Amino acid sequence: xxxxxxxxxxxxxxxxxxxxxxxxxxxxxxxxxxxxxxxxxxxxxxxxxxxxxxxxxxxxxxxxxxxxxxxxxxxxxxxxxxxxxxxxxxxxxxxxxxxxxxxxxxxxxxx
Amino acid sequence: xxxxxxxxxxxxxxxxxxxxxxxxxxxxxxxxxxxxxxxxxxxxxxxxxxxxxxxxxxxxxxxxxxxxxxxxxxxxxxxxxxxxxxxxxxxxxxxxxxxxxxxxxxxxxxxxxxxx
Numbered sequence: 001x002x003x004x005x006x007x008x009x010x011x012x013x014x015x016x017x018x019x020x021x022x023x024x025x026x027x028x029x030x031x032x033x034x035x036x037x038x039x040x041x042x043x044x045x046x047x048x049x050x051x052x053x054x055x056x057x058x059x060x061x062x063x064x065x066x067x068x069x070x071x072x073x074x075x076x077x078x079x080x081x082x083x084x085x086x087x088x089x090x091x092x093x094x095x096x097x098x099x100x101x102x103x104x105x106x107x108x109x110x111x
Numbered sequence: 112x113x114x115x116x117x118x119x120x121x122x123x124x125x126x127x128x129x130x131x132x133x134x135x136x137x138x139x140x141x142x143x144x145x146x147x148x149x150x151x152x153x154x155x156x157x158x159x160x161x162x163x164x165x166x167x168x169x170x171x172x173x174x175x176x177x178x179x180x181x182x183x184x185x186x187x188x189x190x191x192x193x194x195x196x197x198x199x200x201x202x203x204x205x206x207x208x209x210x211x212x213x214x215x216x217x218x219x220x221x222x223x224x225x226x227x
Contacts (some may be wrong), residue, residue: 100156
């Protein structure tokens, strides 16, 4: 049973557009929801994260929206740039516990 | 700080050969993890070590063994490599305590393994 489902698998956006990646989770005990960004040939790196006591978190052009009742959260990238082209993973975990990852979304931002 | 260091970066094995992937972190983290990444399948947890002296199976442990050598080092061993183990392997670490940032994973650069 996949505990974190991520969509879409791939996404193509024009420069300046908005990129949206969605994730849904099953386990209501999850209480930490990070997004990781991975460039080709590199390991994933934390991009932004949220805890379920808030509905939105913004850091620069990156925003997480969180819907606890629907068990869904999403990453929005405003004013997408070619340098944002990467693979994005959502994840969920219990405090100090191991993380469960979505399958990843490959984002391509066209100039 | 180097963060998480993995060796080797690339390795080609023949079916049945054995090898060990090495991982070391210099952040004084308590927890360490081994993941494999395959196209379209995200990051799947192989084994993890919540603290020095403990190890536990993850989602896909078959065909692998691990050793938490000390607080810094966590190795992954393939005793008899199979083509299905062709993958990119990532080591990661985290603080592993109930505190701010406890669940943040720091990943190494990865080890690309091909089994022929």
